[in-house]
Amino acid sequence: MHPPETDRAELERADPGRAELAAPRRFAALFALAALTGGAAGTLATAFHLAADNVQALRLFLVSHSGGLAWAASMLATAALTWLAVWAVRRFAPEAGGSGIQEVEGALAGLRPFRWARVLLVKFAAGAAALGSGLALGREGPTIQMGAALGRLTAWLFGRDAPYARHCLAASGAGAGLAAAFGAPLAGVLFVVEEMREHFHFDFVSFHCVVVACAAAQVACLLLAGPGQAIPMPVLPDPDTASLALFLAFGLTVGLAGTAFNACLTRTLDLFEPLAARPRLTAALAVGALTGLCAWAWPISAGGGHATLSAVLDHALAGPAWSLLALFALRFPLTMLSYASGAPGGIFAPMLALGTLWGVFFGAAAQGLFPGACPPPDAFAVAGMGALFAATVRAPMTGMVLILEMTRNYQLTLPLMLACITAAATAASLGTRPIYRVLLERVLARESATPPI
Structure with missing residues (x-):
């Protein structure tokens, strides 16, 4: 090990400001x-x-x-x-x-x-x-x-x-x-x-x-x-050990969904970003009008996703499980168009809503196939939120901890881990790259392609 004087000298050469903080x-x-x-x-x-x-x-x-x-x-x-x-x-x-x-x-x-x-x-x-x-x-x-x-x-x-x-x-x-x-x-x-x-x-x-x-x-x-739970939901029962295999299968499907999410987002950006100023603003108007129509016809299909999460987890949605899939199919392209419009806003919350919808749908289907041996669909909702984050952002530990802190369902740590790791591995095996790395590379490429003034 180098003596402290040597460490400080090397640090001083690398970054004088950093050395001052030693x-x-x-x-x-x-x-x-x-x-x-x-x-x-x-x-x-x-x-x-x-x-x-x-x-x-x-x-x-x-x-x-x-x-x-x-x-x-x-x-x-x-x-x-x-x-x-x-x-x-x-x-x-x-x-x-x-x-x-x-x-x-x-x-x-x-x-x-x-x-x-x-x-x-x-x-x-x-x-x-x-x-x-x-x-x-x-x-x-x-x-x-x-x-x-x-x-x-x-x-x-x-x-x-x-x-x-x-x-x-x-x-x-x-x-x-x-x-x-x-x-x-x-x-x-x-x-x-x-x-x-x-x-x-x-x-x-x-x-x-x-x-x-x-x-x-x-x-x-x-x-x-004031204090409060970011995603209000009851504490769910501990899942049976035999049901953990279902979370592996679920993680596989979410990995596919995450791959589709990243691919569709970049393709939608490819359509919007080359537009000049006026066509880009016209496209923003069109996206806004379409979103407004969806918000009027089906309010929980629009917005950041908190209303969707609340409605799904409170079991306020009437109709069969297929209605969840229909809502997923509508919110998915709305998320792509909203982000590609260029308006300020993130994709975390919309991803959580999509993961919840897919999780509850998968859980309902699994309960139909394995009655009495399957955790409640809400357990897959919790896993779906973290797994879709892990598949798209490629930060599984962050996704796990984020969802556990937001839902306070710490007893679902193991199922969440299995779903997140499986989703991230599936997306990686399909060649999907972390979405923010891709977005940064697009910004740098666009900057280098812009001629100097």
């Missing part, structure tokens, strides 16, 4: 800034949630008071909000479109610039419009990107110009953004360590900055919004 007092100060970043991320995430809910409430109010033209009002309101969100992104901060997670990873790797001030303003305003419009998008992507932007803001405010400090605070803000979006602080830590592992500079200081920030974000959310 002393306990230095990294204690950075931990305090990480806590400040996490608290700010939790506060901003709560405000963002409230803003999106208020936009949605206004839209639903206008639709409900439109009488016989409610269908037209729904189409018009969603189309207008979608157009406004996409226009704001394209006009002021193109990097704020979509999830934004790939932009955070690019910034952490030093491959993408991070205009944190623009991202904060545009992502918040345009994201609230997009989520309130009823598009099939989630708030976790925006909160992750805005959290990372808050990390850069904290570094700027306190004069932390060293690349290492800025990296630690941006990564801390990103993890805090996920923790705040789902009430899952441990998943926020794992997301940075597992999903961003190629770009995150892991060491004692950087890791604990992320831990501190995620904890602070959760505390801020608890103080502002």
